[in-house]
Amino acid sequence: MSTNSITLITNNLLCGGTERVVSKLANYYISKGLKVNIITINKNDVFFGFNLNKDINVIEFDFFNYNDNVFGKFNRLTRVYIDLRNYFQEHKNDIYISFNTVPTVMSLLASRGMSIKLIGSERTNPIQNNEISVKWVILRRVLYKHLSKLIVQTREIKTYFSKIISQENIEVIPNSIDKSFFNFNEHKSKSYRQEVKFLYIGRLEKVKGVDILIKALYVLVQSSKSKRITLDIVGEGKLNEEIKDALSHCQINEWVNLHPFTSDVVGYLKKSDVVIIPSRCEGLSNVLLEAMACSKCIVTTKEGGGSMIKNNINGLLIEKLNGNSLAETMQFIVNNSNLIRPLGKEAYKSTLQLTNEIINKKWNKVIGLKL
DSSP states (O other): OOOSEEEEEESOOSSSHHHHHHHHHHHHHHHTTOEEEEEESSOOOOOGGGOOOTTSEEEESOOSOOOSSHHHHHHHHHHHHHHHHHHHHHOTTSEEEEESHHHHHHHHHHTTTOOOEEEEEOOSOTTTOOOSOHHHHHHHHHHGGGSSEEEESSHHHHHHHTTTSOGGGEEEOOOOBOGGGOOOOOOTTOOOSSEEEEEEESOOSGGGTHHHHHHHHHHHHHHOOSSEEEEEEEOOSTTHHHHHHHHHHTTOGGGEEEEOOOSOHHHHHHHOSEEEEOOSSOSSOHHHHHHHHTTOEEEEOHHHHTTTOOBTTTBEEOSSSSHHHHHHHHHHHHHTGGGHHHHHHHHHHTTTTOBHHHHHHHHHHHHTOOO
């Protein structure tokens, strides 16, 4: 397909998994000589760690202040609809990729009656995600069949959407991993007798299960007398203050180090022994893949990493989504620290087909670009 312009439509460009995918694709296509635009339908404060190319055009469609009530929300969505429709009319030859339900539904509504190429990309698991209101789920079921293609991250998600879209129009493309993360290191001189370093990287939100992690740490600290453990939490979010209060209340500050969002994800990963992903809902976690590429032992929920992690082979899956179950798994790896290296080695092997180069080719094929 011959085009010189591609437009990506997303909620925002804050620090998050979807936003990282958007920024990586934008940087990739600008490097290939295409004109790249990013439309955000919310405030577009760009996370500094994305290092967006200065030639990428970022357009914000939420520049009005509306009351946060029913009428205010309706007025804002109406304004976004109008702005999107005007943009589509002026740029009919662009290739469009919209990310997640709300931007994709809005794009489908705004492009009705137009002959444009609109590809949708769902970055969460709709089977687990209950944060989307019923009205958006209904609109998704009605409108997604009009997409040129739908891109999802796992076969499980493809099966879900095949009920409303023909399987031929759904493609599975997992997240990609930068080469800088690939590092199989035997850590031969490392001894886990004195300390096991746990790491959590992500938003401090309920959906990410960080509250479960704090409960688990409290249980673990109470029962662990033989070995020293530490937990680094890297991220920010709505639960910032709640997490700080919980650490003080449970008197476990001594075992926890809190850090803000950072662009040096590799640095934190390489200093850790075990990476914990206690998510209640995930599409395919970027942190999970990057930690695996760094040869890290993974402890995760079935919801957070079940599509990539095979229990006791390339990581550990938590049996139940609660603090006690996570604590048991963490205690198991502390007591059996000899498993950290072999589990990490197998995790590394599982990611070798997820490099940027391989995944970018999959995107090109779906979009119809020969680069």
